[in-house]
Amino acid sequence: MSAETFVKGKTIELRKKHIGPSCKIFFSHDPIKIVKAKGQYMYDEKGRRYLDCINNVAHVGHCHPDVVKAGAQQMELLNTNSRFLHDNLVLYAQRLQATLPDKLSVCYFVNSGSEANDLALRLAWQYSGHKDVITLENAYHGHVSSLIAISPYKFIQLSDTEQIQSVHVIAAFIAESLQSCGGQVIPPPGYFQQVAQHVRQAGGVFIADEVQVGFGRVGTHFWAFQLQGEDFVPDIVTMGKPIGNGHPMSCVVTTKEVAESFMASGIEYFNTFGGNPVSCAIGMAVLDVLEKEDLQGNALRVGRYLTGLLEEQKEKHPLVGDIRCQGLFAGVELVKDRLKLTPATAEAQEVIYRLKEQCILLSADGPHRNVLKLKPPMCFTKEDADLLVGKLDHILTELEEALGLKFHNALSVENESSKRKPTDENGRQHLGGLAHGGGSSQEDPQIAKRIRS
């Protein structure tokens, strides 16, 4: 297949005709046509190179040769379902297990983050005997119907009657170990332990969604839930996006107890493609590359460097309200006013479009779509960080000039920040930080156009 079959206009026309209109595209006013990619770079049909700060799926770098080779070799040899014995399946399960607390020993291989989270719910329902689920504000856990129901990020757009209202006995608490679509929000250490205690007392289980943030991205640890401390072990961990560097695969890992209770329902679990030898070979190659190239270490080092650069931007630019970084997972929250914390939604869009013109790809997220989201491939370098922040600095300066924003407009930022994380009567901290303006997305037509990745 040649890199380009149609001229771009024709591709757009055919897409309009044949692809569901609910499937959004980046930069819809002037979408990008990408024909190849390598490492942290993507190339359009004209050969223009883009620095990719969005694709956490291309975890060890786009088209990593080791991963491609593992996939191609196994495709050539055998690709079939898990009803036959195959060493890749058990080898890979063993390797994943080695990255996790011992208790989390049982794997179910599936094909997407959504399949993983749906299965996690089924496991929790069966184990607890209950149905209701606690979910965080602004959470997104996937596109299948059971997950839309527990993803406020999505269902807030539905009418009241379509939303699930009841909260009675708890089957599960589900949360991303670091909230991604909700605006790159980092929970305070120890928070999950407390939640888990309450949930388990009520007979429920704790589900950690690592679909966005797992596999070394946070730098200090392989899994983001480990940021909470050694003593915290979720009952179920769901994985996805980076697990196969783009190959459709994912995994649910749980304890023996939960797995046995699921078994006791008498219903077999069969997933046609889940755990096939090709997916497992690719999964192993990703783990190999992570080790061989010390990409978790790179995420830590480059992440720290990037944080430093971004903190400088915060000092310099009133538009930057907050910086939330953890390894190569970073959020830059833009506000119009640090006192009222008004989300700078339009400005975030402007930044993203201008960066795109400069061949740097970023996205914005959070309930007000005012959080610049950075989750580049793990081979991202300090030079890439310099390039990105340099351009960002320039754009912010221009924007602030146009807006007449100067730093002395922002009063006592330090005092303000202490107000940012109110605790409610149940001791549960609101995690939204600045994102908690109280406004729902319905008030802002922009929000309906959210682009996530």
Added chain:
Amino acid sequence: MSAETFVKGKTIELRKKHIGPSCKIFFSHDPIKIVKAKGQYMYDEKGRRYLDCINNVAHVGHCHPDVVKAGAQQMELLNTNSRFLHDNLVLYAQRLQATLPDKLSVCYFVNSGSEANDLALRLAWQYSGHKDVITLENAYHGHVSSLIAISPYKFIQLSDTEQIQSVHVIAAFIAESLQSCGGQVIPPPGYFQQVAQHVRQAGGVFIADEVQVGFGRVGTHFWAFQLQGEDFVPDIVTMGKPIGNGHPMSCVVTTKEVAESFMASGIEYFNTFGGNPVSCAIGMAVLDVLEKEDLQGNALRVGRYLTGLLEEQKEKHPLVGDIRCQGLFAGVELVKDRLKLTPATAEAQEVIYRLKEQCILLSADGPHRNVLKLKPPMCFTKEDADLLVGKLDHILTELEEALGLKFHNALSVENESSKRKPTDENGRQHLGGLAHGGGSSQEDPQIAKRIRS
């Protein structure tokens, strides 16, 4: 990766330790370890060759070099999500559309049959404004929670309270175009037209699940719903298994009207891996091979030949109660007694195990697990059919001798067969044929062990 890393016993041990116990394996008493496959053959770790009559997923033949090459080349070049423009996505959508009635013009690419059917339900709910779904007895539509709820094949194993009871206003009717897990049951032509009329009058949509039976398998047509006649067009078609010859991918195709109403909900549909360039390249290669090697024609010719051979078996063996064939999708229903139609469940198991010893892989399905299911890769030959039926003949003869079954035990088979398809008061035909013994799976502990593929 070498073909074998562990000795078989170790693989089994590790599987027990690390893979969810709900994930069943074929021939659990003595599972097979498959290390490579080619065409319609699979090879175990000792180099023993098995004729594969099970794997409809390896549609154009295991590890078809054209498909492997297309996948490998695209993996090397680019694999990313559908938020960027890519020609593979629109080219492939165009090619799929060309196989379908014009009205079915809008595609959503997803990763599994379950994701496809869940999305089909979401489309139907949004379009109709209703939630309830009509589903067929013994149907299986996938493993995510929304589908377990409408898959009697699965939920019959749940307690009454866990089952969905209400049938009020209809959002959708969902059926396989030919029922597979339900026991290889072929609906009479014109049946779907009638159903569609009723469903549409009630504001609902017709969903045709082609996950098992699409892509030319039925021989005479590319899609199994086309067996119903030129005038029948479903509102939604879901695809899966054979679409990527084993690669995790699938697709939902619908009309502009349904797609637009889904769009109007304001909720974006994003699927991380769905419609990525690798999946699309692989999907196109499968279509190319189907054409180039005239595999639909082969399914028709070999299917007719196989039907002839199986009909002879029915004449010869009292154990064979019914033959239901359509191209390379065939069901051989085993009964202990043609008068009472008692399902020969244990005998079907015995046949399958003995065929396995002879290196022929088959499975049994249907509510009583007494229907031998044949859905081999589409490159299956007449010689393969001869080999299979020859061995089957031999095994049936031995079994019947051991059971003391002789043909004159079976009375007036022809009269009996006319009773097989009772019509209920709503004019809806029960499609189960002989499979309708009225017994639920709860009565038979064997059923809980059903193996499907």
